[in-house]
Amino acid sequence: MTTTLQTPDIVPVTQTRTHGPRRRRSSVGRTLWWFALPAVAVYLLIVIIPTVQGGYMALTNWSAFKLDANFIGFGNFITLFHGDSGAAALRTLFIAVATVLVQNAIGLLLALMLNGRLRGRNVLRTIIFAPMVVSPLVVGYLFKYIFGPPGTGAINVALKSFGAQQIDFLGNPTSALWIVILVVVWQFTGSTMIIYLAGLQGVPPELLEAASLDGAGTWAKFRHITLPLLAPAVTINLMIGLIGGLKIFDQIFAITGGGPAGSTETISTLIFKYFSQFGEYGLSAALAVVLAIGVAILSLVQFAVLRRQERNA
């Protein structure tokens, strides 16, 4: 841990100062250690203690109807496995993977275009990033109207005026799922693009010029120079997208409410449903633990991949 490899010269401007561990002996820690106490206290109160309690709850049959909970081991997890949450977990994973793939493909292309000399590129960046700051719930309602049922939804009314067949987009499980994916992509492609743009700052133009002089085409330059240097940005985007996708809640809540007939239910909406509608506290906590494990695995993979890339760079 004490020897960090020297970072090469080809790094984004913001990182040029990272030379080795620069921690020197300092007396600050001894006199100001109590500065950390408020943070530790609120962190214990809000994160650590409730999480440990929640982890224990997942092993009990506590519910709104059974307040003196018994320890039942992995019973909740077995119930989950047999119930409809297996389907919800797969669906959540599908949403996460689909949004990440589409979002990264579009985000990377846009970043490559908006990194070059393009008329109005700052305006385009502003527009594409803007949905990112808006509440996912609000965005959800907007799209719920656009894809509304025959007779009222914007697209359906347009279809009707063209004399075309109207479609019940949100009443059909498959199209409802794809609309959720579209909404997430619409809102978060901007942030994916911005991270790629930041990564592109680290691609030295001299290298691309040199390759051009050697006769490399656009694709060859992208494949052998730009893409390898973008590797950390790719990792970050994939992981942020996957983790965000696994936790998806607001959009489902606003657009489909989990319907039709539970066909767009995700892990997070099920946790909420078990908790608030069914009063199945133990079961709800167990499902949350499953989600936690999924997210933790992804986070650790991200950490490991980034570390390896740093070492290989």
Next chain:
Amino acid sequence: MNALKAGRAGAYVFTYGSSLLFLIPVYLLVNLAIRPAGDFTPAFLPSIRATGDNFAQVWAQSGLPSAIATSMLITTVSCLAILIISTMAAYPLARSTAKLSTTTFYFFLIGLLLPAQVALLPLYLTMRDLGLLGTPWALIVLYVGGNMPFAIFLTTTFLRSSVPLEFEEAARIDGCSDSQVFLHVVLPLLRPVLGTLIILVGVGIWNDFFSPLLYLAGSGITTIPVAIYQFVGAYSTNWSLIFAALIISMVPVLTIYLVFQRYVIQGFAGGLKG
């Protein structure tokens, strides 16, 4: 050469075309919100008789005015508390070489892996026992605690990598006490990372729907997303009115975004990479 030209043209079409696709929902949003009641022209056709009536009606009938005030209060207080508490903790964590300090730092990092859902119900009971349910304080405490891992991670790593120790040593030699060094030397140097932190944490708190839905339920106090949720529930088919409400709810955050655009985008790029 022709293939190259075609490729370039395709790329332009893709870029401008997709930007246009990004704008269509916004066009519909505005177009419908300015449409008078009883106007049933298809949504894609521009509204000819534009009116501000929907906005006035929403302002008068929805809980949005007070929700905006509540959201501002909660976001401001939470952000301030997060900044103060996390920078205070980050300083000894970044500078001290004691083993306990390293351990504490890693202890905070664990929090980045724990999703809030596991803690959901126990936390709800804690808030109830503390008597905070139905008050903005429940949310403020929740946001401060929940954001501690990320805030401390960001500020501590920034302190370690980008703030040279020399300034602090010089100030110490000139007779500053440790807390004076922190206040007058370290804090000003932390400005860039604090900007990033405010943007990322602030947007997250401002847009959070789930926590206020849970913790403010039945209290009569709402934040913007909850007010929107209630308004949509009450006027489920009047889309012109709903869209006016959505626009009102978006104005504060979009204004801040447009004014501080450069910093917001930088903040996201820097913070998410962190």
